[in-house]
Structure formats: structure tokens, C-alpha cells
Amino acid sequence: MNQLWVTLRPHLPFMLDGFLLTVFACTLAIIGAVLIGALMASLRTSGNRIVRGVAFAYSDVFRNTPFIVQLFFFFYGLPEIGIYIGAFETGVIALSIIGGAFVSDVIRSGILAVDQGVIEAAKVSGLSRWTIFTKIVLPIALRTSVRPMGSVLINMVLTSSILSTITINELTGTAKIVASTTFKPFEVYLVLLVLYASLTYALSLLINTVHRRLNRAMDTGGAA
Amino acid sequence: MSNTPSENRARFGVPEDSMVFARGVRKSFGTLDVLKGVDIDVPKGSVACIIGPSGSGKSTFLRCINHLEKLTGGILLVDGAFVGYDLRKDRLYEVKDNELCQRRAEIGMLFQSFNLFSHMTVMENLIEAPVHVRRVPVEQAKSEALELLARVGLSEKVDSYPRELSGGQQQRVAIARAMAMKPKVLLFDEPTSALDPELVGEVLQVMRDLAETGMTMVVVTHEIGFAREIGDQLIFMDGGVIVEEGNPREMIANPQSPRTKEFLSKVL
Amino acid sequence: MRYADFTPYDLVLLAQGLGVTVGLFTLTTLVGLLIAALFTLVDYYRVPVLRQVIVTVSEALKNSPVLVQLFLVFFGLPAFFHINMTPFVAASLTISLNTAAFAFVIFRSGIDAVEAEQVAAAKVYGHSRWQILRFVLLPQAAAFSIGPLVGLLVNQLQVTSLISVIGVFDLTKIGNILNLRTLEPFIVWTVVGLLYYALAKLLASVGARIEKRLRRSVVWEGI
Numbered sequence A: 001m002n003q004l005w006v007t008l009r010p011h012l013p014f015m016l017d018g019f020l021l022t023v024f025a026c027t028l029a030i031i032g033a034v035l036i037g038a039l040m041a042s043l044r045t046s047g048n049r050i051v052r053g054v055a056f057a058y059s060d061v062f063r064n065t066p067f068i069v070q071l072f073f074f075f076y077g078l079p080e081i082g083i084y085i086g087a088f089e090t091g092v093i094a095l096s097i098i099g100g101a102f103v104s105d106v107i108r109s110g111i112l113a114v115d116q117g118v119i120e121a122a123k124v125s126g127l128s129r130w131t132i133f134t135k136i137v138l139p140i141a142l143r144t145s146v147r148p149m150g151s152v153l154i155n156m157v158l159t160s161s162i163l164s165t166i167t168i169n170e171l172t173g174t175a176k177i178v179a180s181t182t183f184k185p186f187e188v189y190l191v192l193l194v195l196y197a198s199l200t201y202a203l204s205l206l207i208n209t210v211h212r213r214l215n216r217a218m219d220t221g222g223a224a
Numbered sequence B: 001m002s003n004t005p006s007e008n009r010a011r012f013g014v015p016e017d018s019m020v021f022a023r024g025v026r027k028s029f030g031t032l033d034v035l036k037g038v039d040i041d042v043p044k045g046s047v048a049c050i051i052g053p054s055g056s057g058k059s060t061f062l063r064c065i066n067h068l069e070k071l072t073g074g075i076l077l078v079d080g081a082f083v084g085y086d087l088r089k090d091r092l093y094e095v096k097d098n099e100l101c102q103r104r105a106e107i108g109m110l111f112q113s114f115n116l117f118s119h120m121t122v123m124e125n126l127i128e129a130p131v132h133v134r135r136v137p138v139e140q141a142k143s144e145a146l147e148l149l150a151r152v153g154l155s156e157k158v159d160s161y162p163r164e165l166s167g168g169q170q171q172r173v174a175i176a177r178a179m180a181m182k183p184k185v186l187l188f189d190e191p192t193s194a195l196d197p198e199l200v201g202e203v204l205q206v207m208r209d210l211a212e213t214g215m216t217m218v219v220v221t222h223e224i225g226f227a228r229e230i231g232d233q234l235i236f237m238d239g240g241v242i243v244e245e246g247n248p249r250e251m252i253a254n255p256q257s258p259r260t261k262e263f264l265s266k267v268l
Numbered sequence C: 001m002r003y004a005d006f007t008p009y010d011l012v013l014l015a016q017g018l019g020v021t022v023g024l025f026t027l028t029t030l031v032g033l034l035i036a037a038l039f040t041l042v043d044y045y046r047v048p049v050l051r052q053v054i055v056t057v058s059e060a061l062k063n064s065p066v067l068v069q070l071f072l073v074f075f076g077l078p079a080f081f082h083i084n085m086t087p088f089v090a091a092s093l094t095i096s097l098n099t100a101a102f103a104f105v106i107f108r109s110g111i112d113a114v115e116a117e118q119v120a121a122a123k124v125y126g127h128s129r130w131q132i133l134r135f136v137l138l139p140q141a142a143a144f145s146i147g148p149l150v151g152l153l154v155n156q157l158q159v160t161s162l163i164s165v166i167g168v169f170d171l172t173k174i175g176n177i178l179n180l181r182t183l184e185p186f187i188v189w190t191v192v193g194l195l196y197y198a199l200a201k202l203l204a205s206v207g208a209r210i211e212k213r214l215r216r217s218v219v220w221e222g223i
């Protein structure tokens, strides 16, 4: 154990950089995914069939193809059409796009799950469509969506490790380098696995807190 | 501008004191004819009770009154005016959303399932519509809400959330919420059907108090006792038409139609 | 051959890659479900120690990136235990365990859902715990589980694409090769993506059919 510590210690600052890059990339991508997801979810309620179809196809296609294929599509494809952005930017964009596909489904089912009776009660008291959406439907949908949204976000963090395949030295990328320079792949990857598990565990604690805060008012059926 | 009460009164022969006036109201869902010509007069300040078997179209009729459902045919006026339409040169035009909201605000409705806003406190439930629709200042809306809560006996629940209340309390809050809009008429769709038997009384008591203050009410209910005691008229619907109507006490004691007789024998 | 055009042989390559992907997916699904069933039994009979180990391992698998798991098995295990490990074995082992971890949770909640309402009733008649599992819980838990299970497998199919990173010649790896050779990324990755998409849709529709059938049989048993 002590031996392992001595071996790994010089590499920790490097891996800390990787960790911070993972956090940075995920933060950006989560913001992007929520924006894209909200947009797509609202497009899916559009009156125009084509708009609805496009929004549906978006989430269908990106949910049913591997992220690594999407990532390579953008990473190798964008320069072909004269778009030269760095690997990091490409990775964040790709992660936002696939995250947006999942987020849009979460938001959509959250909205559809709002009790029609409650919406009707709002209607009969004369509230406008906009007020009903922003003050009744959205807040209720938000509360029931915290957990499913949380698992999407956790999945995005886990998925971000794939960014290492396009030369981004985020957490997995730095670990790969440390594993090969120290000749201790087992120990390094085990530590890495524990690091990711701790990160997602911390995230799930945060999600639970948010869920409890938001749902103090509401009976959500006693979900643990 | 058409669709003014005075014009409609002259044109359709609406009585001066009419609050809800229906003539030949029809409603179909696709090929299913749910309402097949319903006529009703509810004078201001009176209580009309509608009874009838499940599926006879009672809810649909109530929902037509505040334009939750569009009419297929007939005339339906509240306080002498169409709710969801404007009448211009013999054609009915649907009104804009904004206008519909303003007109709906004058017609309160209570549901079997209460339908309180689950993410808001009792107080927030009560001031939401007054502030956004009637544009009452928040402070004023709050003090009005407190008065209403006192009337339904729930002053101490002002900061509770709906799930912390019993069904009977929730329905009383829902009634207070409807009253906060100062409606001309209140529609009740089986307000006590979802309640445990021991909670029915407290809601009926609140409704009784409302009736005594002269509130105009249209109540779909299975509480025959309530209809007999409070109702000014009793309407028996079956198969999308009104089979019989009249004074509740007389009708219950001596129903004319065999269908009414059969129905009453089941619910009494 | 750097800027080489597409050749008819590329179709053969793609078909081979597709075959490896489908083969490995099928293998890991069968093994994974089997392991998950064993895990579920251990959990159902509350086997001490083993049960805690299983729960911990499956939590670790669910909460870490599959890529890291692959690296751990493919690079880590051979270095630490001085054993041989081919990319295919490492991939099969990792994906099987990963599928098992998620399927275990699905099975367990399927059983919990049925157990809560039914076991109390069944116990009255003196059934053993095995009889309850076999005749009461399993048929209905299967119906409960099949929907989430199909969702999981559609997802695991995408996950298999990661085995290309440790050198298995699956569909994605073939995509890599064609991409580097032809420098036509849009065409290559669109075709590869479409193949995965078609597989996913096929899987989902088969799953929906099975689910329909299972649900029908449960309704019938309930009469």
C-alpha cells in the first residue's frame, strides 16, 4: 500500500488536472444538454408536424447510436467541412448533444405526467396558457423530474470518460498516461474506478438533496 | 360589439334574472352524441342540482358551461352572454384566449378530485388567479384569502401544502380558491364523491353556507339529501337529455317518470 | 493506400464488424443475465457476506465508466495477476459483468414489486420460499422486468462499441479503419451509426413483442 502511494504520488497533480478537466467539461456539457433538451422538449409540443418530427428524430437518433460513433463523426468530420475547433470543444459539444437527447425525453415525460385535472383547475380560474405553463406545469414537472434528470447527468459524467479517445486528457486520459508510465495499470485503474464512483455518489447525494428540497410540498408516492 | 346581455335577452328570450340559460345544447365526441338537446334555466341566487346515472352527460354539460368543451349546437349563456363565443351577424366566433380567460374567471368550478396546485401552499393556491387574472395587488389578495379561509374554517392551514390536508379540507380550500375570483356562479362536479363518508358533511356545510349568502350554484351530486334541503330545482339527466325537472322536495317525494323513480330508488 | 476509395471489400469488412458486435452482444447478454439471475438468488435467499459483496460490486460497476472497467480488466488484470488476456476475453468478461450489474437491479425491483403484494397471501398456504419464487414471483416479475430489461439491452448494445478501444475488431473498430483509410468520416460514421441504429430498433421491437406476450400470460394466470 505504502509502495503504491510512493509510486502514484508524483502523478497526482497531473491526475488532479485531469479530474478538474472532467468537472469542467461535464459542467459545460450539462448546461448545454439542459438548454438543448428544453428546446427540443418544447419543439416536440409544436403544432407543426415537421418541427415535431425533427425534434423526435433528434432524440431517437442520438439515443440509439453509440456515443463514441457520434464523437468520431464530429471529431473527424468537422475539419472536413472546414470547421476547426479543438478536441475539447468537439467533445463538449458532442456530450451536450447526446445529453440533450436524454434531457429532452425527461422533460417531456415530466410535462406529460402533470395531472390534467390540475391543469383544468388552472384553466377554469382564468389563468392564461403561458401562466399555466410557467407557474403550474413547469414547476410540477421539474419536481417529478429531479431523479430521472439526475441519472441522465450521472450518465453524462460516466460517458465523459470516452472523451479520452479523442486525445482529451481528462481524468481517464491522464490515468491512461500514468498507468503506462508507472507500469501499474491495475492499481491506477482501480483508483480511477473508485474516483468515478465517488464522483457519481457525491452527485447522487446532491440530487437526492435537491429532490427532497423541491418535493417537500409534494407527495411523490413515497419513492425512497 | 355583439353578445351583450341586453341584446341576447331580447333575441333569445332570456329572463332578466337568468344566470345560466341553455337551449338545445348538444355535444358530440366524434360519433358519440353525449348531450342531445339540454334546456336549463338557473336564476341568479338559486341552486340547481343535477342528478343522473354515470355516463349520462352531467360532467360534459357542466364543462360546456365554462367552455372547457366546445358546443356542437345550441345556446348556452352565462349572465346573458356567451362564454367561449361572440355572436356577430348570426355566426358564433370563438373568442381569443385572453378574452376567454377573463370570462372564465367569472365562473368558478369545483372538481371531484379537488385539483389543488400541489406545489403551492394554501395561501399561494388562493392568490394565484386573483393576482394574475384579476390583477389584484398581492397584499389585498392575501387579506381576501384570509377572510375566505376563515369562512371555510381553515384559517390555521394557510401555510400548509395540499398533501398535508384531508380530502375534505382540500375541497374546502378549493372552494375558497374558487371564491377568491369573486365568481358570478359556481359549478360543482360531484364535489364529495371522492371523500370518505365522515368528511362529506364538512364540505356540504360550506356549500350550504355559500347558498345562504345568495351564491348561484349548479351542483352535480349524488347527495340527494343535500339536493332536497338546499336545491331550488332538481334536474334528472339520463342519456344526454333532461328526463325530469322540478322542485326537489316534490320530485323526490313523487317522481313522474319511471326512470327517475328507478334512479331515486337506487340512490336513496 | 492512404487516400484510397471505398472498395466492395469494405462491405465484407463491415459485415464482419457487425458480426463481431452482434456475437459479442449476444454472448455477453446471455452470460450477463445468467450472472444476474445468480445474484438475484443470492439476494433473495439473503446469503450472508456474499450478498454484501454482490451489492458492492454491482454498485461499483453501475457507477463507473465502462471504458475504465475495460482498461482495468484488459491492462490491469494481466499486469497484476500475470495472466494472459485477449481483447475479446477482456471485452466479454467486462460487458457481461456490466450487464449483470444492471440486470440484477431490474430483477430485484421486479421481485420486490410483486412480493410486496403477493407473498403475504401465498405464505398462508404453506408454500416454501422456492415455491413462492418459482410459481408466484418469477412469472410476474418477468413481466415487470421485461420493459426495463429491453431498455437496458438497447443501451448495452451501444456500450459494446467501447470494446473497439481495447482492440476488438467490432463494428466501431472497422469504422475506425475505414475512416483512416478513406478520410471520408461523414460517410463512414453515418453508415456505422445507421447499422447500430437498425440493430437497436430491431432489438426494441423484438423486446416489445416479448413483453406483449408475457403480459398477456400474466393476465391469463390471474384469472
Ligand SMILES: Nc1ncnc2c1ncn2[C@@H]1O[C@H](COP(=O)(O)OP(=O)(O)O)[C@@H](O)[C@H]1O
Binding pocket: B029, B032, B034, B052, B053, B054, B055, B056, B057, B058, B059, B060, B061
Ligand atoms: N373527452 C371525451 N371524449 C370522448 N368521450 C367523452 C369525453 N368526455 C366524456 N365522454 C363520454 O361522454 C359520456 C358522458 O360522460 P360524462 O359527461 O362524464 O358523464 P357523467 O358525468 O354523467 O358521468 C360518457 O359516455 C363518456 O365516455
Ligand SMILES: [Mg+2]
Binding pocket: B058, B059, B060, B189, B190
Ligand atoms: Mg361525471
